[in-house]
Amino acid sequence: MSQTITIKIKLLATKEQSSILYEMSQTYISTINTLVSEMVKEKKSTKKSSKDIHIPLPSAVKNQAIKDAKSVFKKAKKNKYEVVPNLKKPVCIWNNQNYSFDSTHISVPIMVGGKVKKTPIRALLIDKDNRNLELIKHNKLGTLRITKKSGKWIAQISITLPTIEKTGTKIMGVDLGLKVPAVAVTDDGNVRFFENGRQNKFKKRVFRSKRKILGKKKKINTIRTLDDKEQRWMKDQDHKVSRAIINVAKENNISVIRLEQLANIRETTRNSRKNEKNLHTWSFYRLSQFIEYKAKLEGIKLNM
Incomplete structure (x- = not known):
């Protein structure tokens, strides 16, 4: 492989x-x-x-x-x-x-x-x-x-x-969300939480507030620069979360990661007015892709 x-x-x-x-x-x-x-x-x-x-x-x-x-x-x-x-x-x-x-x-x-x-x-x-x-x-x-x-x-x-696929039966489930970006549970009951959803939402509110102010001043180029900065920050967060998840999997000798179905994320995440904007801008798919390719490099199978 x-x-x-x-x-x-x-x-x-x-x-x-x-x-x-x-x-x-x-x-x-x-x-x-x-x-x-x-x-x-x-x-x-x-x-x-x-x-x-x-x-x-x-x-x-x-x-x-x-x-x-x-x-x-x-x-x-x-x-x-x-x-x-x-x-x-x-x-x-x-x-x-x-x-x-x-x-x-x-x-x-x-x-x-x-x-x-x-x-x-x-x-x-x-x-x-x-x-x-x-x-x-x-x-x-x-x-x-x-x-x-x-x-x-x-x-x-x-x-x-x-890549060499790991042998064994140890499984770790991973759920993605907004309040907590990711939660991992091993089959022997160990639970790990990754990153702080509140801090992430606060950061995104800061970006939205700055865009609103810049929009009133019609500074289009500055808004684009700010958008790029936000996307780089989000991508960096996803890299950090995915790396932490794989490290936990390695520590627990996990051979299979079961990732929540992406199609169900928007249904299972509480769709309040506070969450709505973050829900439709955060890339759960990108995070899942990062988890997948990093897992594969370690020989860990991913089930979705």
């Missing part, structure tokens, strides 16, 4: 490197869109190679663009060309044989002065417990995807991890 995860890294690119990455990313998605358009018109997959595509990109990146274009075409063909995706978000992808990462720099072939040059770009791996760094050091790296998000360049490295 194996599982593929993605590790995100902030790139601290220079002004020149940022400009090059932007040009390459635009060329990359433009190439994919052009190839897909050609394939849709001819109703068959392209036989072009990197030598047939005359664009300022390294050969390996051209090959990746062809591969991605074929994947997009395959999806368009499957739905009988009713929907043909047109990529817009700047992105560029390298396979694992064309880059390296040494914890402080990602060295990747880019176009410098019209020529391909493997260039180190400063990188910041946000890794509080060094877990991601250990995963990168001891596992084979997959594709590298560089994209721009909220004005910043982000590198995404895929890693395929081997």
Whole structure:
């Protein structure tokens, strides 16, 4: 068994490197869109190679663009060309044989002065417990995807991890909610509560209050920045809760986690006016996904 995860890294690119990455990313998605358009018109997959595509990109990146274009075409063909995706978000992808990462720099072939040059770009791996760094050091790296998000360049490295499913019958049930974000109960009666729902709701009220004030002042861009900040905070909370749940499961030698059915959460959570806004903005699904992939890495089975 194996599982593929993605590790995100902030790139601290220079002004020149940022400009090059932007040009390459635009060329990359433009190439994919052009190839897909050609394939849709001819109703068959392209036989072009990197030598047939005359664009300022390294050969390996051209090959990746062809591969991605074929994947997009395959999806368009499957739905009988009713929907043909047109990529817009700047992105560029390298396979694992064309880059390296040494914890402080990602060295990747880019176009410098019209020529391909493997260039180190400063990188910041946000890794509080060094877990991601250990995963990168001891596992084979997959594709590298560089994209721009909220004005910043982000590198995404895929890693395929081997997993060994635990044997045994010990079970832990996990319920998700608002008053208490998560409650875990082992089959021998041990109960653990995770995070403080009141603090979370207070934090969200603060965000809503600030948005209301900014809305009256018509500061749209500031509101968007605040929204991004809130989403990052919520995601961080979900990571902390999911990690704590898995740690408890490991401590109790749990082999199976039974997670509450997500479809029932909104029915079982008390739908008062106080809870209503939080209920419809908190992502129970994301938390369940975090629990699932972290459980799988430890060989713990998840039942939903």
